[in-house]
C-alpha cells in the first residue's frame with residue numbers, strides 16, 4: 001500500500017505552481033456531454049478524479065484526446081446513454097461529482113441514469129436539492145437499486161424557477177448544466193457562489209449558453225437549442241493554493257504560491273494574517289512567510305465568500321501548535337468532517353470536538369506518528385501536520401489525497417520538504433485479532 005513518509009521540522013522555501021481547480025474540472029468535464037463539437041480544456045488538474053470522469057466519457061462514446069498533461073480535447077458529438085459497463089459504474093460511483101452526469105445527460109438526451117454519488121465520507125451527503133431543482137425543470141426522478149433514473153416530460157427539459165433550501169455547490173452546478181439547453185428561462189435562487197460555479201458558467205457561455213449571475217445568489221439561464229465546441233481554460237485551484245499556504249504557516253519558511261487568483265484566497269489570507277503569518281498579494285501569486293510564533297484564532301466555515309469548509313482540516317492542523325485556545329467551527333457539513341481529529345491526537349495534538357466545533361489547546365510541537373487519511377482534505381491536513389512535526393510521520397490511505405492534489409510529493413519536495421512516497425506490503429492481519437473476533 002502506498003504511503004507518504006515525512007521527516008518533519010524543515011521550513012519550506014521556494015515557489016510552487018498551483019494546478020487547475022479540481023471542483024471546476026469535475027463539473028466542466030461532465031458538462032462537455034452537452035456540447036456537439038470539440039471542447040478543448042486547458043489547465044486541467046492531473047488527478048484521479050479527472051481521470052475517472054474522462055474514462056467515463058470515453059465509455060459513453062466521447063473522443064478523448066490528451067494534448068498534454070493539462071490539456072484535453074473532448075468530442076462528445078456521438079456520446080450515448082446506457083453504454084457504461086458495470087465495472088465502470090463501480091469506479092464512477094466512487095466520486096461525488098458523478099452526479100453531474102445526471103444534469104448533463106438530462107440536458108443532452110432528455111433522460112438520464114447515473115449512480116448515487118460517492119465521494120469523501122464525512123457524514124450524510126443528501127441530493128434532495130438536486131432533485132428539487134431538476135424536478136422544477138420538468139424531470140421525473142426516481143431512485144432504483146443505487147441508481148438515479150430521470151426522464152424529462154415530453155423529452156426535453158423546460159425552464160423553471162427554483163429556490164434552493166440550502167446553499168449547495170452540487171445542486172447549483174447540476175441545475176445550471178441541465179438548464180443550459182432547457183426550453184425557456186430558468187431562475188435559480190439562493191445558489192452557491194464558489195469560484196468553480198463561476199468557472200462552469202463561463203465554460204457553458206463559451207460554448208454558446210446564456211448563463212448570467214454566477215457568483216451572485218441568483219443565476220438566470222436562457223436555454224439554447226444546443227452548445228457548440230470551443231476552448232476553455234480552467235481557473236487555478238483555490239483549495240490547493242490554500243493548502244500550500246497553510247503548509248508554510250505550519251512548517252515555517254517563505255514560499256511564492258504562483259498561478260492563483262488572490263481574490264479567491266481572501267478569506268484564507270485574512271485568517272492567516274490574524275495568526276501572525278505574512279501574506280503578500282501579487283497579480284497572480286501570493287507570498288507566504290512565517291518565522292515567528294503562531295497566534296490562536298477562532299474560525300467558522302461558511303459557503304463562499306466565507307472561510308472554505310475544504311480548508312477546515314488543514315487550518316486545524318496548523319492551529320494545533322498555536323499557543324492558547326483556538327476554536328474551529330464547521331458551518332457547512334455535519335461534524336463528521338472532524339473525523340481526522342483522532343489522527344492529530346496520535347501526534348500529540350490537544351483537541352476536543354463538541355457538536356460542530358473543535359476546541360484546540362496549542363502545544364509546543366507535534367510528534368511524528370502513523371496516521372490515516374480519513375478523506376481528501378483530512379489527508380492534506382495529515383501531510384501538513386507531518387511537515388511541522390518533530391520526527392517521522394507516515395500518512396496512509398493516500399489514494400484520497402491523490403484524488404484532489406496533483407503531484408503533492410513533487411511539489412512539496414521542491415519546497416525543501418523531506419517527503420517521499422513508499423509502497424509497503426499491507427500489514428498481515430494479526431491472527432490474535434482474528435481469533436479475538
Ligand code: EPZ
Nearest residue numbers: 023096097125126127128129130166168169170310332333
Ligand atoms: C462540493 O460538495 C465539493 N465537492 C466539496 O468539496 C465541498 O466541501 C462542498 O461543495 C461545499 O463547498 C465537489 O465540488 C466535487 P454541497 P457538494 O452540495 O456539492 C447540504 C473537496 O474536498 N446539501 O455544497 O456535495 C450538504 O449536506 C470536497 O473538494 C443538502 O442538504 O456540497 C451540506 O451540508 C469535499 N441537500 C451542504 O448542503 C443537497 O441536495 C453543502 O453541500 C445537497 C447538499
